[in-house]
Amino acid sequence: MEHRWGMSIDLDRCTGCEACVVACHAENNLPVSSPEQAEKGRTAHWIRVDRYYEGEFPDVRVKYRPVLCQQCDNAPCEPVCPTYATYHNTEGLNVQVYNRCVGTFYCANNCPYTVRFFNWFAPEWPEPLQLQHNPDVSIRPAGVMEKCTFCVQRIQRGKRDAATENRPLADGEIQPACVQSCPADAMAFGDLNDPESKVSKLAGSGRSTLLMGELGTKPKVFYLERAK
Amino acid sequence: MATSAPELLPYAKIREDLFRPLSNGSARYWITIAAAMSVIVLGLVAWGIQVRDGMGVTGLNRPVFWGFYIVDFVFWIGISHAGTLISAILRLTDAAWRKPVTRAAEAITVFCLMIGGMFPIIHLGRSWLFYWLIPYPNPRLLWPNFRSPLLWDLVAILTYVTGSVIYLYLPLIPDMAQLAQHNVPWRRKLYRILSLGWTGSDREWHALERAMKLMACIILAVAISVHTVVSWDFAMSIAPMWHSTIFGPYFVVGAIFSGIAALLLVMGTLRRALGLELYLTKHHFNNLSKLLLLMSLLWFYFTFAEYQTVWYGNEPSEMAVFASKIRGPYAPFFWTMVFCNFVVPFILLGIRKLRTITTAMVASVCVLIGMWLERYLIVAPTLGNPRMTSASGVYLPTWIEFAITAATFAGMLVLYLLFSKLFPIIAVWEFKAHPVEED
Numbered sequence: 115m116e117h118r119w120g121m122s123i124d125l126d127r128c129t130g131c132e133a134c135v136v137a138c139h140a141e142n143n144l145p146v147s148s149p150e151q152a153e154k155g156r157t158a159h160w161i162r163v164d165r166y167y168e169g170e171f172p173d174v175r176v177k178y179r180p181v182l183c184q185q186c187d188n189a190p191c192e193p194v195c196p197t198y199a200t201y202h203n204t205e206g207l208n209v210q211v212y213n214r215c216v217g218t219f220y221c222a223n224n225c226p227y228t229v230r231f232f233n234w235f236a237p238e239w240p241e242p243l244q245l246q247h248n249p250d251v252s253i254r255p256a257g258v259m260e261k262c263t264f265c266v267q268r269i270q271r272g273k274r275d276a277a278t279e280n281r282p283l284a285d286g287e288i289q290p291a292c293v294q295s296c297p298a299d300a301m302a303f304g305d306l307n308d309p310e311s312k313v314s315k316l317a318g319s320g321r322s323t324l325l326m327g328e329l330g331t332k333p334k335v336f337y338l339e340r341a342k
Numbered sequence: 343m344a345t346s347a348p349e350l351l352p353y354a355k356i357r358e359d360l361f362r363p364l365s366n367g368s369a370r371y372w373i374t375i376a377a378a379m380s381v382i383v384l385g386l387v388a389w390g391i392q393v394r395d396g397m398g399v400t401g402l403n404r405p406v407f408w409g410f411y412i413v414d415f416v417f418w419i420g421i422s423h424a425g426t427l428i429s430a431i432l433r434l435t436d437a438a439w440r441k442p443v444t445r446a447a448e449a450i451t452v453f454c455l456m457i458g459g460m461f462p463i464i465h466l467g468r469s470w471l472f473y474w475l476i477p478y479p480n481p482r483l484l485w486p487n488f489r490s491p492l493l494w495d496l497v498a499i500l501t502y503v504t505g506s507v508i509y510l511y512l513p514l515i516p517d518m519a520q521l522a523q524h525n526v527p528w529r530r531k532l533y534r535i536l537s538l539g540w541t542g543s544d545r546e547w548h549a550l551e552r553a554m555k556l557m558a559c560i561i562l563a564v565a566i567s568v569h570t571v572v573s574w575d576f577a578m579s580i581a582p583m584w585h586s587t588i589f590g591p592y593f594v595v596g597a598i599f600s601g602i603a604a605l606l607l608v609m610g611t612l613r614r615a616l617g618l619e620l621y622l623t624k625h626h627f628n629n630l631s632k633l634l635l636l637m638s639l640l641w642f643y644f645t646f647a648e649y650q651t652v653w654y655g656n657e658p659s660e661m662a663v664f665a666s667k668i669r670g671p672y673a674p675f676f677w678t679m680v681f682c683n684f685v686v687p688f689i690l691l692g693i694r695k696l697r698t699i700t701t702a703m704v705a706s707v708c709v710l711i712g713m714w715l716e717r718y719l720i721v722a723p724t725l726g727n728p729r730m731t732s733a734s735g736v737y738l739p740t741w742i743e744f745a746i747t748a749a750t751f752a753g754m755l756v757l758y759l760l761f762s763k764l765f766p767i768i769a770v771w772e773f774k775a776h777p778v779e780e781d
Contacts, residue, residue, distance in 0.1 A: 155735040156398065193489040194492070196493045197475065223407050223408060228729075232397065232407065236396065258467060
């Protein structure tokens, strides 16, 4: 395995601005839900910002945690899919093949992070949002499951560009949309196989934690927080 | 207990009584069929809308991705255990009172499996691609994922349908031969083909008897494994209150429980509708009622064991699900379930004076409602309370799910009505002396 992609998110830096959520929507052609559908819990945000409140009013502290697919190495969603629509690729990504998905929902039920999203209807965009679709990302039809891909289209392009120019990939060259758009510089993305990469160092630091790591899912998203 | 044993009636009368329902179709019969068909049409319209527009027309959402369809699936597969368990156990133990009961039970199995087997297809986001779960040769050399419990399900249910159709058909053969001289030409043809040239020779009787004994053994093992596999759809996941080692036997017990209730209900209805008071006697209802009571106690034991361990373990993500069932939004359903599945059968069937055919029917209806709720309480609260509390949600079904669910009940009614018009619902030949295979 040449690469093993991972991400770190610094919770002490995150301001909860949700720029990552908007960037993800634009990059990955995520449909826009109507207010009625959103009320039913049918929104699709491959990355969301969870808010946690600590303390009693007026002495309240808010903590933000961006949650996206954790690209688990031991992913509970993978073995349960009867058609191999979700599987592990050679670079450690947990990949969703839309064309193979028949919509059993099982992967979503078995995901402890609830980061899988279903296409309840054919996707729709209010005018003129349909004009800004990303040509590198396919539009998903009704009836299939989808989720964060770590912007696999950007990973492929980065590798291709480096190969064309006959040079190794530089650390930080590939940035998923959420990482690129983070104004607080809270997110980092890179190759966990490279011990010198920013994400490797951060993942190995004492501030690194895993979301529900006790479940043994081996996530590749590392949350950095101040030790209590 | 038995007021009259059908075995003691003259065989000519038995034949006459049991073949009579095949010939005359009353107005009431056809009105019932028409009414049920209209419910089925409504369900088909609902399904059509769902296929055309997408799963969004249902009440499913994130995180409750499974709803009525999976509940219905487990419910119908559960009821299908009526036939196999009752009939196979009673046949193997050679219980004489089984004779008027077995075929009614075996028919329930086949029809429930046909109906239950549709739900995994109905619940798919792209149901027209369901055959991708079947390992068939294809140009891309793609296999389905045999590690997925859904694939185990597919294999288990297909095995079960095949087995139970054979198990229903074998004891039909001698009756088909008796009916081969029927006076309606197309029926005569049908029965003659189905009788497979049965002549009633000693060799044939022995072969049939051995085949039935063998199938009874096989079908018992298959039935238990099928509902265990169905429970593994849940237990193999890591969702709170699904990931439970007890689920296999718990589901099997629940399945037999609801299956007996369904059988009692069908028998009571047939008794009235076809005038079979001489054949389905108080004796049969009394025996089955006792069995229902036993299963009620077993079900209560399993439920208690399951909830007690969760409560004592006091693990936060499990307790969120537990609380939503015991005192949260699902509490009315939970306590109705306990009332229907335990309190009612315990009182009505546990006290001998209260145990009559009517109370057995009442208890059966309660148990069927309770067992449907039990499956609902397994599916919805767990999904509504995922480990990420920020993602919790509530499931509110729409008319689409209600229409499709109602249609399957109507479908069961139509299938059963047609079956009882085409085939004798009680095995007639069993009352006649015939060569018996020694064990």
